[in-house]
Amino acid sequence: MIIPRELRGLPQASGHPGVEVSAMLDAMEVPSHARHLLLQLNSQRTKGFLCDVIIVVQNALFRAHKNILAASSAYLKSLVVHDNLINLDHELVSPGIFRAVLDFIYTGRLSEAELGLEPSLAALLAAATYLQIADLVTLCKKQLKRSGKYRQLRSSTYGPYSKVLPCYPPRAPAPAPAPPAPPLDTHRAELYAAGPQGPSLPLCGLDLTKKSPPGPSVHGTPEGATTQAPDPIYRWMKPEPQGGPYPEPDEDKSSSGGGCEEEEEEEEEEEGDTGSSEEPPGPGPGPGYEPESLGHNVYVCIPCGQGFPSSEQLNAHVEAHAEGDPPGEPPGDPRPYHCGSCHKSYKDPATLRQHEKTHWLSRPYPCTICGKKFTQRGTMTRHMRSHLGLKPFACDACGMRFTRQYRLTEHMRIHSGEKPYECQVCGGRFAQQRNLLSHMKMHGPGGPADSLLAVARLGAQQLAHASPFLSDASALDSLYPLAKFTAEHLGLSQDKAIEVLHHDGRLIDRFSPA
DNA sequence: CTGGGGAAGGGGCCC
DNA sequence: AGGGCCCCTTCCCCA
Numbered sequence: 001m002i003i004p005r006e007l008r009g010l011p012q013a014s015g016h017p018g019v020e021v022s023a024m025l026d027a028m029e030v031p032s033h034a035r036h037l038l039l040q041l042n043s044q045r046t047k048g049f050l051c052d053v054i055i056v057v058q059n060a061l062f063r064a065h066k067n068i069l070a071a072s073s074a075y076l077k078s079l080v081v082h083d084n085l086i087n088l089d090h091e092l093v094s095p096g097i098f099r100a101v102l103d104f105i106y107t108g109r110l111s112e113a114e115l116g117l118e119p120s121l122a123a124l125l126a127a128a129t130y131l132q133i134a135d136l137v138t139l140c141k142k143q144l145k146r147s148g149k150y151r152q153l154r155s156s157t158y159g160p161y162s163k164v165l166p167c168y169p170p171r172a173p174a175p176a177p178a179p180p181a182p183p184l185d186t187h188r189a190e191l192y193a194a195g196p197q198g199p200s201l202p203l204c205g206l207d208l209t210k211k212s213p214p215g216p217s218v219h220g221t222p223e224g225a226t227t228q229a230p231d232p233i234y235r236w237m238k239p240e241p242q243g244g245p246y247p248e249p250d251e252d253k254s255s256s257g258g259g260c261e262e263e264e265e266e267e268e269e270e271e272g273d274t275g276s277s278e279e280p281p282g283p284g285p286g287p288g289y290e291p292e293s294l295g296h297n298v299y300v301c302i303p304c305g306q307g308f309p310s311s312e313q314l315n316a317h318v319e320a321h322a323e324g325d326p327p328g329e330p331p332g333d334p335r336p337y338h339c340g341s342c343h344k345s346y347k348d349p350a351t352l353r354q355h356e357k358t359h360w361l362s363r364p365y366p367c368t369i370c371g372k373k374f375t376q377r378g379t380m381t382r383h384m385r386s387h388l389g390l391k392p393f394a395c396d397a398c399g400m401r402f403t404r405q406y407r408l409t410e411h412m413r414i415h416s417g418e419k420p421y422e423c424q425v426c427g428g429r430f431a432q433q434r435n436l437l438s439h440m441k442m443h444g445p446g447g448p449a450d451s452l453l454a455v456a457r458l459g460a461q462q463l464a465h466a467s468p469f470l471s472d473a474s475a476l477d478s479l480y481p482l483a484k485f486t487a488e489h490l491g492l493s494q495d496k497a498i499e500v501l502h503h504d505g506r507l508i509d510r511f512s513p514a
Numbered sequence: 515c516t517g518g519g520g521a522a523g524g525g526g527c528c529c
Numbered sequence: 530a531g532g533g534c535c536c537c538t539t540c541c542c543c544a
Contacts, residue, residue: 351528378530406533
């Protein structure tokens with residue numbers, strides 16, 4: 001939309017009637033508008049309202065608004081465009097200093113604490129230079145010159161281009177592991193910020209510097225800032241797109257990822273041949289597994305080879321094994337640590353202790369953001385990641401990011417076309433095991449396919465009288481549902497078979513179970 | 515409109 | 530503590 005020059009309050013050519021309009025608009029201007037707007041934005045920031053970016057500085061997190069950061073700093077602008085999570089080099093800006101920087105951005109002023117202390121001002125100047133906030137650089141210089149320290153500073157360690165900066169305020173020693181902290185005020189913009197008094201909040205058991213999967217970091221370094229080895233958290237961040245919204249897959253990687261179809265087929269065959277690396281766990285096909293003999297009993301007891309249609313039945317069977325003395329089980333109790341509250345037992349006491357927490361009435365690990373409680377610290381920290389939008393695991397092919405490695409592994413099958421989970425009833429293949437399991441419910445007792453299968457058995461028994469290749473009715477346990485059965489054995493398409501079966505209600509009625 | 519599949523988010527819990 | 534897997538659930542798309 002093009003705004004007429006006069007409405008933008010820009011200078012008008014003399015003699016133009018716009019002069020009058022401009023003067024009128026000046027008269028209509030609310031002088032405090034900008035100030036009021038900034039106050040509102042700062043208020044929103046402190047409450048975390050509409051904040052859309054998190055800035056990580058060492059062990060502190062700050063929430064802010066991308067628009068405001070982008071309008072204030074060229075450097076921050078380049079970062080917020082692509083990421084909701086930004087990590088700043090804590091050697092160039094400490095949490096306390098960044099807090100002052102953020103205050104300046106949202107208020108246009110420096111607090112007296114900063115104005116009075118040269119080391120703080122020097123560090124602030126360095127940070128402002130690093131972040132390319134011209135107004136703050138000017139302000140810091142002016143203040144330092146006023147106090148006569150600027151000249152002295154330029155030759156000192158605290159110079160704005162010095163790599164090593166004072167950590168102001170001095171960091172307090174790492175706090176001892178604290179008992180579960182009370183939930184944070186969810187409206188705080190600053191989650192872990194170390195204020196002038198040192199870390200104002202416990203780390204909540206969440207170490208943001210935890211390892212992350214290796215990956216390229218292509219985050220830009222601001223002009224004038226020192227290039228350095230990527231901080232671990234940099235590697236969590238989405239690589240900047242190069243020539244498109246998502247990076248092109250590496251040529252080297254194309255053979256193991258989203259390569260051409262031929263390559264994918266070759267890969268599948270290789271896997272089939274070698275039975276290699278990623279053998280799907282659970283009910284999928286494995287060594288010694290014979291789907292034909294199991295029919296839809298896809299849950300197999302490994303020791304005895306017996307198949308069951310549901311995990312519940314398999315579990316009951318396994319428990320029966322545990323009570324009796326099943327053949328093939330090694331002597332002695334392999335799980336000697338028994339839970340006093342339930343029937344479960346474990347190999348080691350630590351796992352038992354962990355399990356026993358599931359029986360506790362109060363869960364020991366609360367989320368410091370929402371207060372939700374968990375029985376395991378790991379579950380809580382994982383949960384925290386979803387609050388913070390931390391997705392360390394990135395897909396090389398499409399750039400999509402995940403909170404868990406396992407999710408990425410699952411996701412990669414979309415690109416590879418791999419579908420390792422096969423339904424032993426209908427032959428359908430799935431990339432996600434959970435989708436196979438939900439699919440199996442359809443085949444399971446009470447599922448829609450279950451009644452169809454029952455009908456298939458009965459119908460096939462009837463057909464067996466007239467059809468020589470269906471003489472062995474006991475083999476029907478391994479037959480597909482009726483539609484597939486009918487399609488295969490009567491030479492119909494599956495759709496046609498379903499249509500026929502649906503229209504022939506009399507036949508189904510006649511052979512329905514008594 | 516409904517059911518099924520694909521894809522993904524999140525919690526539980528064992529190793 | 531972190532990895533890995535299971536389970537439940539949701540959302541979207543399509544037939």
